[in-house]
Amino acid sequence: MRSNDYILRVASLSKTYGASRALAEVDFDVARGSVHALVGGNGSGKSTLIKVLAGVVRPDRGGQVATAIRSEPADQITPSVSRQLGLRFVHQDLGLFEDLSVADNLLPVLAPGDTTAGFLNRQSLRQRARSILDRFELDIDVSRDLRELRPAEQTLVAIARALSDFEVPSGGVAGGVLFLDEPTARLPHGEVSELLERLRGYAGRGHSIVFVSHRLDEVLDVCDAVTVLRDGVKVLDSPSADLARPKLVEAIVGRQVDSANVRGRGADAEHREVLSVSGLLGGPLRGVDLQVGAGEVVGVAGLVGSGRTSLLETIAGLHPHLGGSVRVAGRELSGADFRMMLANGVAYVPEDRLRLSLFPEMSVSDNVVSNALRRYTRSGVFRPRKASRAAARAHAQYGVKSPGLDAPVSALSGGNQQKVVIARWMSLLPRVLLLDEPSQGVDIGARADIYRFIGAAAESGAAVIVVSSDIEELLGHCTRIVGLREGVISFSRPTESLARSELINLVYEMNEEADLR
Structure with a gap:
């Protein structure tokens, strides 16, 4: 391919943090009018690469970044320079304002004509916003508040806002590259295909898109080319048409990954019941009955608003319930709060691990031992050496990759943060383990590890409940699936009696895939 066929060329990009090298002489080229996947495991360097191109991390000297607009030394890129180079970024949180209208979100900067005598000209704003959406064939009312839109529509508004900078009056596309960071991670199952079809269409019009995702089936389906980073090094650069999924997985993790399902053993031979929920009422719950035996991994599937997360939070004692009972190992715990449920062996891993389950600025070591401080205290005096030894053992046992035990947990990748959360709970030897979307935002290697840990918990006799939006995940790792x-x-x-299509139909009561959240 000729050099002028590329819209972005990154050469010899390196970044070191002390003795650790996040990027090592990385080259990264994106062709005009293509969807190019950038993938890699947690800690592979892809986030560092994106941060360098966005101008928020300064790389080592020597790298070069060239776009259709101009070329710059990589260590001279600031957020302003990145924008001048035509680089745009849409992150998982979208950077939009839910309480503002679609028009206000599309047009954060006013143009001549948007004000009249010092007052905002709403009609002009709406007309300009409507023009942007029309160019991207989006039938969305620009006067609606963003929060009223479906997740896919919100994502498309963010994409349209970014790509509109590259559109020219003649109908062509000026030079620019849009980076999409996990754009489908927050989408309901049924809206993913809508977004992917739009991306292919925008690339067909000449837009250039870098697609960052852990979902490899989407990568192979929608992308023209794939670049894989591992441990800061580019290990694969290939047209997606030449890639099979096993080869891509091996490039990401550096080894072949056993695709065998990791499940619990099912309720043990004595059918020993560990968790019994009967007639549970509260919030969206309208009389839930559920029994889970020792060694079972029970998956929970359902639509938006079905009450899946509320079920876990109510069992864990985070929400009061209006009726019904919860029994753990035969003990009645109805009305017990989170502290009491924890004392009785109920562990809860929430979906939003960073906000609800971790102390971001505390060290990896402190996060690992934070649930069992009494274990490391004698006569009222905390024993840090004992705690540090326990944290080091857990760090090794659960394969946490971090700069060190003293590093803040916020510096870890999503998969390693999740391993810290699981290590912390597993140290308590829980009777009941509740997990809400345990693999969300986690790469394929860490995902396999996480389900191995879940399987080990079941093998040790725990009753496990997993809420997941991923059909394959439910079928692959659960012994039983319930619908809410x-x-x-x-x-x-x-699970052994369920086919994928049958599970979809059971959840949706229709013969088409729809929202699993």
């Missing part, structure tokens, strides 16, 4: 619809259990089936 409008606050009640709608079905309960052994």
Whole structure:
């Protein structure tokens, strides 16, 4: 391919943090009018690469970044220079304002004509916003508040805002590259295909898109080319048409990954019941009955508003319930708060690990031992050496990759943060383990590790409940799947008797895929 066929060329990009090298002489080229995947495991360097190109991390000297607009030394890129180079970024949180209208989100900077005698000209704003959406064939009311839109529509508004900078009056596309960081991670299952089809269409019009994702089926389906980073080094650069999934997985993790399912053993031979929920009422729950035996991994599927997260939070004692009972190992715990449930062996891993389950600025070591401080205290005096030794053992046992035990947990990748959370809970030897979307935002290697840990918990006799939006994840790792619809259990089936299409139909009561969240 000729050099002028590329819209972005990154050469010899390196970044070191002390003795650790996050990027090592990385080259990264993106062709005009293509969707180019950038993938890698947690800690591979892809986030560092994006931060360098966005101008928020300064790389080592020697690298070069060239776009259709101009070329710059990589260590001279600031957020302003990045924008001048035509680089745009849409992150998972979208950077939008839910309480503002679509028009206000699309047009954060006023133009001549948007004000009249010092007052905002709403009609002019709406007309300009409507013009942007029309160019991207989006039938969205610009006067609606953003929060009223479906997740896919919100994502498309963010994409349209970014790509509109590259559109020219003649209908062509000026030089520019849009980086999408996990654009489907927050989307309901049924809206993913809508977004992917739009991306292919925008590339067909000449837009250039870098697609960052852990979802490899999407990568192979929508992208023209794939670049894989591992440990800061580019290990694969290939047209997606030449890649099979096993080869891509091996490039990401550096080894072949056993695709065998990791499940619990099912309820043990004595059918020993560990968790019993009967007639549970509260919030969206309208009388949930659920029993989980020792060694079971029970998956929970359902639509938005079905009450899946509320079920876990209510069992964990985070929400009061209005009726029904919760029993753990035969003990009645109805009305118990989170502290009491924890004392009785109930561990809860929430979906938003960084906000709800970790202390971001505290060290990896402190996060690992934070649930068991009494274990490291004698006569009221905390024993840091004992705690540090325990944290080091957990760090090794759960394969946490970090700069060190003293590093803040916020510096870790998503997969390693999740390993810290699981290590902390598993140190308590829980009777009941509740997990909400345990693999969200986690790369394929760490995902396999996480389900191995979950399987080990079940093997040790824990009753495990997993809420997941991923059909394959439920089928691959659970011994039984229950459906939650409008606050009640709608079905309960052994996984071995379920086909993918049947599970979809059971969840949606229709012969088409829709929202699994």
